[in-house]
Amino acid sequence: MPVNPSQSLRDSYCYVYSCELDAEVELKICDFEGYYRDPLNPTRKLNQIFVQVELFCNQKPVGFPVSTSYQQSSSSQLLPHLKQNFSEWLTLPARYSALSRDAFVHFTIWDIDLEDNTPFLSVERNRDNISKGHTSFPKRLIAQASMPLFNNMGVYQSGIVDVQLSQSNKSEPLMKPNDSWKYSSEAGFQHFHEILQRKVSILRTDTDYWLNKFSAETIEKNQSKLKSDSKSLFLVVSMANCVFDLQRFDIVYYERENSTKLSSYRNPADPELGVGFENLCEAQHYLMTRHARAGRMDKQLKPNKAAKDKLDHIMKLPSTQPLTREQMDFVWKFRYHLQSYPCALNKFLHSVDWKRPGEVENAVSLLKSWAPIEAEDALELLSINFTHKSVRSYAVSRLDQGATSEQILLYLPQLVQAMKYEQYPQRNIIEDETAVSIDAVEVLEKIDEDEITSPETDNLAYFLMKSAVNNHKIANFLYWYLKVEEEATKDSDSNISQMYNRLSQRLLEELDKKETKELSLSLKAQQHFVDDLIVITEEAKKRSGRRDIRESSLRTLLSQANHLTKLNNLILPLDPTVKLIGVLPDSAQLFKSAMVPVKLTFKTTDATGGRPQEYTLIFKQGDDLRQDQLIIQMIRLMDLLFKKYNLDLKLTPYAVLSTGLKHGLVQFVKGRTLREIIKKYEEHKEQSIKEAMKEYRPDAKSPLGIESTVVDNYVRSLAGYSIVCYVLGIGDRHLDNILLCENGKLFHIDFGFILGRDPKPLPPPMKLTTEMMNPLGGIQSKQFQDFYMYCDTAYAILRKHSKVLLNLFSLMIDAGIPDIAVEKEKAVFKIEQRLKLEMSDEEATGHLTRVIDSSISAKLHIVSDVIHDWKQHWAW
Structure with a gap:
């Protein structure tokens, strides 16, 4: 090194200016370790890992990324804890003298994905290609992080650095560089970690290391515990030291006047390493052609x-x-x-x-x-x-x-x-x-x-x-x-x-x-109406005793509330065409559910001032109805799209209105859950739903013994909701949230899980049990063929109008809706994925047929329904 210290090395702070070092930048990839769990597949193990390092100066990449050789992940490692050793030095495409003040390195950890049955031998044979960053084999991003090469004081990083990684599926080199990793539970641990880092650095460079052996081991153990408790991924990197005459020197950033940083530097690396990265010549061509084409020629x-x-x-x-x-x-x-x-x-x-x-x-x-x-x-x-x-x-x-x-x-x-x-x-x-x-x-x-x-x-x-x-x-x-x-x-x-x-x-x-002015006064009155419902239902829920006792208390409270029994034609928030005269206290009912929704019936008159009628709704308190409100909006939109093509699938987009984060109103639609029907007609076993429809609307002349319009309503609505639930990824489908009306219309309620989320393991794509399919009359029946036809037609319509569905969901990513907020960057993609927009119409039909077939033949849902029954039995 061209260093000439002017005084005793032992009595002074030894440093060298970065502009004086003509050596190539090097660092050592030591270990990849920490807590790893694939967010999409928690049981997934890593196959063959390699680390890619890219240098940035002035916020621009320098040369091409360099990579380690791949390492076969040990199959004996138990998830989620892992440790993979590399111990490999990498030379970056720059010299210390050419580094800018903001220089940083971007680390990405990649896994060669062999789940598509790529033979291991083919990977081994192309080892050199993989290590050079080729994309001949499918690779999957595991984690990434950026690390500045100079600290806040302008001193080059030294010693061993634990770089905390962020799990990601998209490389973002210009993300904010990570500082030293921090233990988030208590501020004191952060200070302790800084002390550990300083002491470990001293111990590793001290010539009298043997005197500090016990202290070093203790510090290492404490540091390892902190890293383990953080449940994060770390890349252990060893920075190259600047040593002269057995003395270690710090590298301090310094730039000479009129310096041209990296202006004439050429990377001698294999040009094929640039595959997949931006070509600077093409970028310049892009700008020039756009400027040149701004005139009449275009x-x-x-x-x-x-x-x-x-x-x-x-x-x-x-x-x-x-x-x-x-x-x-x-x-x-x-x-x-x-x-x-x-x-x-x-x-x-x-x-x-x-x-x-x-x-x-x-x-x-x-x-x-x-x-x-x-x-x-x-x-x-x-x-x-x-x-x-x-x-x-x-x-x-x-x-x-x-x-x-x-x-x-x-x-x-x-x-x-x-x-x-x-x-x-x-x-x-x-x-x-x-x-x-x-x-x-x-x-x-x-x-x-x-x-x-x-x-x-x-x-x-x-x-x-x-x-x-x-x-x-x-x-x-x-x-x-x-x-x-x-x-x-x-x-x-x-x-x-x-x-x-x-x-x-x-x-x-x-x-x-x-x-x-009347509408303004009505909106203010609606707010008071909702506030009154909150107070009364809370009071009823607080009463001790069985559900019937609390129902009695609720009815008493409602009968005593004059402001609810005399509503003076208040516009119903849930449906502005309905005006409320007053609540009917004796009709109040508490549902068997965790949040105990309240069923209320009101005497009403329509907007035209006709004769009094009744309107039944459910007031939910303790539930966030914004997600249900969104799904009902999507069902209403889909229903309109279907009818635009003369396809009426007899959907039931009942009204839902969130009046607050923890309360809202739901229109009550008269129907019986499939669970109630199956239990009532259990002697008919798998024919229970069919027997219920016979009792509702019998017709001895019909082949199925049921009125033809009822069967038609059932087939259409079953197909419609199958497609709706599949496209929107509606989960937690069980026999208590699927209802059947006397006219044969089937509909779903309670949309607490959407976009593929489901509390049950391995749910079928569609909820199509044997009991639900039997009213169709068998595989050879016209109704069974119509079911497939309605599903295919509905799916094709939604694919054709995918733009409006995706646009509406895109505008809801910041709405705070629970299942969107979990992974809002993937929310819209999940719908796009289910619509299979990359497929032709014929391919999409084949895909949908396979989805329906697999749903009909699925058996695991039977176990899930039994477990749900058991939970419901012990709920009260």
């Missing part, structure tokens, strides 16, 4: 047949799938040709580089002359992916001009969610011409009441207010959606919560005007 371009096919393929890609750079450039190239195709607009906006003012100006100009898109396509432009004011304004204008009141009402929950991504023009914000989401806290920090309802007609808040004033149904549900969102965001984001509060207050103010 306006004259017309795609040939091959180009049309390529554009058609791009347009059919799911809205959730990001475009590649090549696809973005291709769409941009033919942007003028695509202007006449409404369905191409969203893909075009995805192809715009919103960081370049020239492109933004061109895109905004084209936006004004583009063929108008449908209202359902405009929803995507209100997502977090589009925050440019012109794009969001255009989306609002399309909703204003192209959406009916029924569509606005259907999309209302998502439009309320989209308010989180809005920008407010009256605030003094210098807008960055970018499509990257602006942090809601910054945007809403100084919003005053006037900004929420901007006089601009392209403002989403203005659009919602105008729609509410013009339609009483929209006003009714908008009020409750805003109230629930205000409560839901109160703790997580007070600024967003305040925004929703101001919106709800402004809604009441707008409705408080002369022509809509």
